[in-house]
Amino acid sequence: MSKVTADISMSLDGFIAGPNVRPGNPVGDRGELLHDWYQAGGEIRDEIFDASGTIVMGRRMFDVGVEPWGDDPPFRMPVFVLTHRAREPLIKAGGTTYTFVTEGIAGALAQARVGAGDKDVAVFGGADVIRQFMTAGLLNELRLHLTHMILGDGTRLFDGMTPAQVELESTRTVESQGATHLTFRVVKKTWQKWPEGR
Amino acid sequence: MSKVTADISMSLDGFIAGPNVRPGNPVGDRGELLHDWYQAGGEIRDEIFDASGTIVMGRRMFDVGVEPWGDDPPFRMPVFVLTHRAREPLIKAGGTTYTFVTEGIAGALAQARVGAGDKDVAVFGGADVIRQFMTAGLLNELRLHLTHMILGDGTRLFDGMTPAQVELESTRTVESQGATHLTFRVVKKTWQKWPEGR
Numbered sequence: 001m002s003k004v005t006a007d008i009s010m011s012l013d014g015f016i017a018g019p020n021v022r023p024g025n026p027v028g029d030r031g032e033l034l035h036d037w038y039q040a041g042g043e044i045r046d047e048i049f050d051a052s053g054t055i056v057m058g059r060r061m062f063d064v065g066v067e068p069w070g071d072d073p074p075f076r077m078p079v080f081v082l083t084h085r086a087r088e089p090l091i092k093a094g095g096t097t098y099t100f101v102t103e104g105i106a107g108a109l110a111q112a113r114v115g116a117g118d119k120d121v122a123v124f125g126g127a128d129v130i131r132q133f134m135t136a137g138l139l140n141e142l143r144l145h146l147t148h149m150i151l152g153d154g155t156r157l158f159d160g161m162t163p164a165q166v167e168l169e170s171t172r173t174v175e176s177q178g179a180t181h182l183t184f185r186v187v188k189k190t191w192q193k194w195p196e197g198r
Numbered sequence: 199m200s201k202v203t204a205d206i207s208m209s210l211d212g213f214i215a216g217p218n219v220r221p222g223n224p225v226g227d228r229g230e231l232l233h234d235w236y237q238a239g240g241e242i243r244d245e246i247f248d249a250s251g252t253i254v255m256g257r258r259m260f261d262v263g264v265e266p267w268g269d270d271p272p273f274r275m276p277v278f279v280l281t282h283r284a285r286e287p288l289i290k291a292g293g294t295t296y297t298f299v300t301e302g303i304a305g306a307l308a309q310a311r312v313g314a315g316d317k318d319v320a321v322f323g324g325a326d327v328i329r330q331f332m333t334a335g336l337l338n339e340l341r342l343h344l345t346h347m348i349l350g351d352g353t354r355l356f357d358g359m360t361p362a363q364v365e366l367e368s369t370r371t372v373e374s375q376g377a378t379h380l381t382f383r384v385v386k387k388t389w390q391k392w393p394e395g396r
Contacts, residue, residue, distance in 0.1 A: 012342070012366070013356035014212040030361055144210070146344075148368050148382065152360040158211035162350040163228055168210070170346050173378055175371050180380060184346065 002116055003140040004109065006123040006130045007048050009034040009179070010144055011151035016127050018154040026064040028154050034147050040177035041145075048143070052077065053119025054112040056105075058129040059083040062098065072096075078115045080108045082129060105132050127157045135165045137188035142168065144182045200314055201338040202307065204321040204328045205246050207232040207377070208342055209349035214325050216352040224262040226352050232345050238375035239343075246341070250275065251317025252310040254303075256327040257281040260296065270294075276313045278306045280327060303330050325355045333363045335386035340366065342380045 010016050011034060018028030027034065038045055055075055057065075062081045069075075069092075076095040083100045090098040101108040112121040123133050133139040144157075167187035174181040208214050209232060216226030225232065236243055253273055255263075260279045267273075267290075274293040281298045288296040299306040310319040321331050331337040342355075365385035372379040 012212075013354070013359065014210075033361070148366045150356050150359050150361055150364065150366075152356075152358075156211070158348050158350075160350075161211065161348050163231070163348055166348065168346045168348075170373065170376075170378065173371065173373050175368065178368075180368065180371055180378065182378060 002053070002113070002118055003120045004123065004133065004138055005048075005052070005120050005141040005143060006125075006133060006139055007143045008125055008127075008130060008145065008157060009037070009147055010157050011147055011149050013150050013152065014156045014158060015151040015154040016125070016157045018151060021060075021064060021155065023064050023067060026068055030151060031154065033149055034145075034151070037145060037147060037176050037179035041179060041181070044145075044174065044176060044181055048122065049076075051120050052122035053116030055079045055122050055124050056108050056112050056129070056133075057081055057124045058126050061124065061126045061129070066090075066098070069096075078112070080112045080115075082108050105129070105136060105138060109133075109138055127155050127159065130157065131159075131161060134186055135161070137186075139186045141171075142184045142186055144184070146180045146182055148178050148180070200251070200311070200316055201318045202321065202331065202336055203246075203250070203318050203339040203341060204323075204331060204337055205341045206323055206325070206328060206343065206355060207235070207345055208355050209345055209347050211348050211350065212354045212356060213349040213352040214323070214355045216349055219258075219262060219353065221262050221265060224266055228349060229352065231347055232349070235343060235345060235374050235377035239377060239379070242343075242372065242374060242379055246320065247274075249318050250320035251314030253277045253320050253322050254306050254310050254327070254331075255279055255322045256324050259322065259324045259327070264288075264296070267294075276310070278310045278313075280306050303327070303334060303336060307331075307336055325353050325357065328355065329357075329359060332384055333359070335384075337384045339369075340382045340384055342382070344378045344380055346376050346378070 008016050018031035021028040072093040073096040078097050081098055081100050086102050087100040168184035171185050172183040206214050216229035219226040270291040271294040276295050279296055279298050284300050285298040321328055366382035369383050370381040
């Protein structure tokens with residue numbers, strides 16, 4: 001059965017982007033170091049893309065990414081962008097379409113599931129979107145690409161989360177040059193709700 | 199040749215102790231969860247103790263730990279405690295002695311090396327002491343026992359560190375129930391000094 005997965009690269013000190021993320025600096029200062037493992041870990045990257053049928057991302061990630069991803073984005077599948085403002089879909093070359101969803105994570109997931117068919121729905125970020133999926137119990141698998149570096153500053157993946165919100169069960173660990181790839185099954189904890197206003 | 203090693207359990211969000219560390223709450227609120235892997239990972243724990251000849255720790259760690267460790271502490275080897283105030287050694291049963299060193303990390307290391315002979319010097323914490331050893335280029339190996347949980351609050355291992363200070367090269371990864379044990383060789387970076395006052 002198809003899963004809802006999240007893939008994210010994280011430094012040893014818990015950052016998934018450097019400081020000063022903005023258009024022109026999409027992964028923040030020094031954030032590109034988090035993705036160095038792509039070079040040697042191409043097999044792992046291919047595996048992610050092969051298993052996924054659609055992608056969900058937040059609007060901020062889209063805003064800083066859309067320019068560098070260009071006219072032939074690397075996704076080559078439908079991308080659903082969470083936003084508060086309705087907007088016409090953007091169709092790019094190579095199979096990538098950006099569809100803007102105003103019905104929140106559940107609405108985006110419903111559309112992404114239909115688009116994915118038998119394949120997985122991949123939540124690509126940012127951190128806040130992954131946290132929302134995790135704490136709502138909508139994420140089946142978290143794949144942390146733990147890069148062997150200290151970033152020192154930036155956006156933290158687990159910022160504001162508490163031990164009561166999720167339980168993670170390791171199902172696989174793979175090493176590549178410069179990173180350890182940790183796969184977790186996300187076990188929903190229903191006895192504490194995500195704090196209001198987050 | 200004998201090495202200087204550091205062993206520390208860390209949550210996925212980077213904490214090595216929960217909040218409110220004090221005598222009577224030595225690893226902070228919920229911090230005991232960080233050490234759950236001891237149960238299933240006894241082999242890894244034994245390996246650490248077998249390889250080590252002496253231990254170095256900070257005074258705060260000593261202050262909160264000395265009571266729970268009791269009259270027959272689990273170390274069974276000489277322990278060197280970094281402190282600003284000279285104090286007579288404390289001799290406990292089973293081979294554990296606490297010696298108080300007022301000459302900083304280099305002074306403690308010199309004494310611990312003599313005591314360790316052919317074995318390793320193990321830096322046991324707290325976070326600030328491990329950071330001092332790392333950034334001074336005195337640590338050869340960092341062994342992170344990454345527990346598969348989110349702690350949410352507490353003491354962060356890499357707090358205040360920057361990418362320029364150390365480079366970590368993975369040399370070994372082992373899984374146990376509930377934790378991934380990551381061993382890194384610490385490569386000193388000499389081109390940026392530890393900021394004054396830390």
